[in-house]
Amino acid sequence: MPRIAYFGPQGTFTEQAARAFDGQADLVPLPTIPKAVAAVRTGAADLACVPVENSVEGAVSATMDALAVDEPVVAVAEHVLPIRFSVLVRPGTTEIRTVASHPHALAQVQGWLSANLPEATQLAATSTAGAAVGVVEGQYDAAVTAPVAATHYPLEERATDVADERDAVTRFLLLSRPTTAPAPTGADRTSVLAVVAHQPGELQNLLTELALRGINLSRIESRPLRGRFGEYRFYLDFDGHIAEHRVGEALAALHRRSQQVRFLGSYPKADGAASLAPPGHRDIDHAASAAWLAALRTGGEA
Numbered sequence: 001m002p003r004i005a006y007f008g009p010q011g012t013f014t015e016q017a018a019r020a021f022d023g024q025a026d027l028v029p030l031p032t033i034p035k036a037v038a039a040v041r042t043g044a045a046d047l048a049c050v051p052v053e054n055s056v057e058g059a060v061s062a063t064m065d066a067l068a069v070d071e072p073v074v075a076v077a078e079h080v081l082p083i084r085f086s087v088l089v090r091p092g093t094t095e096i097r098t099v100a101s102h103p104h105a106l107a108q109v110q111g112w113l114s115a116n117l118p119e120a121t122q123l124a125a126t127s128t129a130g131a132a133v134g135v136v137e138g139q140y141d142a143a144v145t146a147p148v149a150a151t152h153y154p155l156e157e158r159a160t161d162v163a164d165e166r167d168a169v170t171r172f173l174l175l176s177r178p179t180t181a182p183a184p185t186g187a188d189r190t191s192v193l194a195v196v197a198h199q200p201g202e203l204q205n206l207l208t209e210l211a212l213r214g215i216n217l218s219r220i221e222s223r224p225l226r227g228r229f230g231e232y233r234f235y236l237d238f239d240g241h242i243a244e245h246r247v248g249e250a251l252a253a254l255h256r257r258s259q260q261v262r263f264l265g266s267y268p269k270a271d272g273a274a275s276l277a278p279p280g281h282r283d284i285d286h287a288a289s290a291a292w293l294a295a296l297r298t299g300g301e302a
Contacts, residue, residue, distance in 0.1 A: 001026050004174075005036040005045035011129035011149030013081060017172035018049035020079045031126075033062040040175055041071045048073070048175040054083070055169045057104045059221045063173070064235055067264055068193055068223070075191055075265030076182055077174040085109055085162040086147045088132055088155040093141060096120050096158075100131040101144035109144055111164040117142070171270070181266040184241035188275050189218070191237050191264035194254055198231045202257075209253040210238055213246040214281035235264075239275035242266040245286040246277055 001024060007014040008029025018027050028045055030036045039045035051060045067073065085105060089096065099113065100123040106113075113122065123140060125131035131143035132153045142158060143149075150157055196202040210217055219237035240247040243266070255261045269275065279285070294300075 002046040003028055003044075004047045004049055005030050005039035006049040007033050007036050007051065007127070009127065009129045009133065011132055011146060011152040012127055013083065013146040013148075013170060014049055014051055014172065015129075016146055016148050017051075017079050017081050017170075020081065021047075021049060021077060021172075021174050033060070034066045037063075037066040037073060037175060038070070040073055040177055043177075046176070047076075049172055050175065051170050052078075052173050053171050053219070053221075054104060055167070056083075056108050056165050059235075061223065064193075064221065064223050067235075068233055068262065072178050072262060073175045074178055074181070074263065075173040075267050076176045076179070077267050078189070078270045079172045079174070080169050080270040081172060083108065083163060083168040083170055084147065084160075085128075085144050086150055086157050087142055087159040087162060088135060088145055088150060088153070089142045089158045090135060090138075091154070091156050093156075093158075096141040098123055098140045099142040099144060100125045100134055100140040102126070102128050102131070105131075105144050108168055109162055109164055112159075112162050113144075116159070173265075181242050182268060184243045184266070185268045186274060186276055187269045187272045188239070188241040188266055189237055189269050190240055190242060190247055190251075190266045191235070192251065192254065193233055193235045193260075193262045193264060194258045195225065195231075195233050195260040196258050198228075203234065205257055206234070206254060209250050209257065210236075213250050214278040215240055215246060215250055216275070233260075240266075240277065241275070244277065245283045246281045 004018050004025045005028045006018040036048045040048045050063045052063050053059050099120045103124050128145040132145045132149045134140045135143045216239040221235040222232040225231045
């Protein structure tokens with residue numbers, strides 16, 4: 001039974017995602033994203049489940065930074081979780097003067113709070129589950145939490161299925177120590193981070209290496225390099241799998257053009273959307289052109 005570390009405490013959306021990855025796993029809640037990733041690096045856990053981006057609030061910077069430092073880890077799977085909140089209170093609560101949650105969660109329910117708890121003071125907690133713990137301990141009157149929190153804490157649901165954006169989702173990654181990538185499925189994503197020279201055109205050159213090979217870039221994010229003001233580390237998600245010739249060529253080109261490249265994994269897409277190469281960039285096309293070139297070099301006909 002694998003041990004999956006996750007950004008806890010118990011009762012977070014990350015716990016729900018971890019259970020979606022493996023419902024039989026031994027789940028280990030840890031207080032921060034870096035500690036969950038570190039548990040994989042040290043061998044204290046086999047895998048780690050961490051959030052990487054939210055469709056409303058954007059990238060999760062703590063995850064991006066944790067992927068960039070120390071020993072490499074790679075993503076082996078992703079899960080996209082619809083985000084619906086519950087509002088939990090202590091049994092018998094009649095007045096709600098304070099409501100707490102993680103800042104990202106509060107941002108996603110501002111409309112609901114304005115309509116239903118307009119007089120309540122909003123307070124930031126370290127996590128949605130941390131807010132639930134605060135309600136149990138009497139620090140807050142109500143908490144905006146993941147639905148799973150109601151199974152862990154002696155609280156009542158004042159409201160469920162709460163969300164201003166009905167299509168809001170969070171994407172989670174399942175991280176492992178470096179290992180052979182899952183077999184290609186034809187609906188795969190590859191993730192890398194790269195640092196390029198701080199001079200005109202270098203990022204464009206990097207992206208051109210993908211475009212020339214018919215590779216669709218699905219996400220790009222930047223994070224500042226510590227101690228180098230104005231310089232950034234770039235995170236790229238693109239269609240395809242490292243086992244494909246075009247993706248392998250692109251990764252090799254990124255390595256040649258960049259000051260640093262870190263491979264963050266090739267894994268199946270959660271939505272199953274095809275990542276097949278366009279004509280001219282398929283493995284069979286590369287094989288045919290390589291055979292043609294080899295024949296020319298040995299005196300064969302064009």
